[in-house]
Amino acid sequence: MKYPKLRELKEAIKAIIKGPYTTEFPFKPHKPFERFRGKPKFHEENCIGCGACFQVCPAKAIEMNDVGNKRILTVHWDLCIFCGNCQTNCLTEKGIMLSDEFDVSTTEKKEELKQEISKELVICEGCNKPIAPYDQILWVAKRLSALLFSNASLMLLYLKDMDLALKETLPYRDEFLRSDRIKVLCPRCRREAVIKS
Ligand code: SF4
Ligand code: SF4
Structure with a gap:
């Protein structure tokens, strides 16, 4: 006759005292372990x-x-x-x-x-195509601190968010004027605005 090993016997006694190791899910909610x-x-x-x-x-x-x-x-x-x-x-x-x-x-x-x-999404005031999410542009602007004023689009959106600039977007036109440089523009339209105006 084979006798159970002591370690297994100890585990069996512990299990009888402690009760089942498994949880009662789905009858009761199960709380998973940390992480x-x-x-x-x-x-x-x-x-x-x-x-x-x-x-x-x-x-x-x-x-x-x-x-x-x-x-x-x-x-x-x-x-x-x-x-x-x-x-x-x-x-x-x-x-x-x-x-x-x-x-x-x-x-x-x-x-x-x-x-x-x-x-x-922020829409380009030149080509009417989306640039990036509003929250993402503001997130970048806030991290750039004073450097954000080197980019007109970032500066305008930041000022609009603080109610220091008008929120309305200007109507789309076919050609860029010099004044269009101070607009919320995608990189492509900004290049065109700078070169052509
Ligand atoms: S990266 Fe995709 S697959 Fe991985 S946890 Fe996130 S949603 Fe699920
Ligand atoms: S901020 Fe985080 S959750 Fe939201 S789109 Fe970017 S990676 Fe995804």
Whole structure:
């Protein structure tokens, strides 16, 4: 007859006293351990819409679409592999963060397995095409400090944000005048405005 090893016997006695090691999920909520990598979630107030998370996502679980004057960012939890690349590479470090939510099963529509946020885009007053998200340009402007006044677009958006410049955009014209240099312009239109006016 074989006798159980002492170590195994000790573990068995401990398990009888402590109770089951497993949790009662799904009947009771399960709280994962610290630093668990669960569903990545956007925190809109900290996101500047730069799209870095979209660029680095290896599973293509983050979608980015510019529609009119809005940038739409969507994270699809059913495609996510919970690698954490988006959080690590987020410019603000807290625009998207992994949560402790792990349950991605649903009997409802697939649409529930995603989160969508939108950011306002700055539109070029020359060509009417989007330049970048408003929040991203302001984020850059604030970091440049006094240097931001070397770029008319940055300066204007910064002053508009502080209510020190008119918020209205000027109507689009076919050719640039000298006064157009002090406008919110994309790099291409700025070059044209400087060369042609
Ligand atoms: S955790 Fe990884 S796979 Fe999931 S959205 Fe972020 S970068 Fe993509
Ligand atoms: S700020 Fe962070 S969460 Fe927002 S788009 Fe950029 S990388 Fe993604």
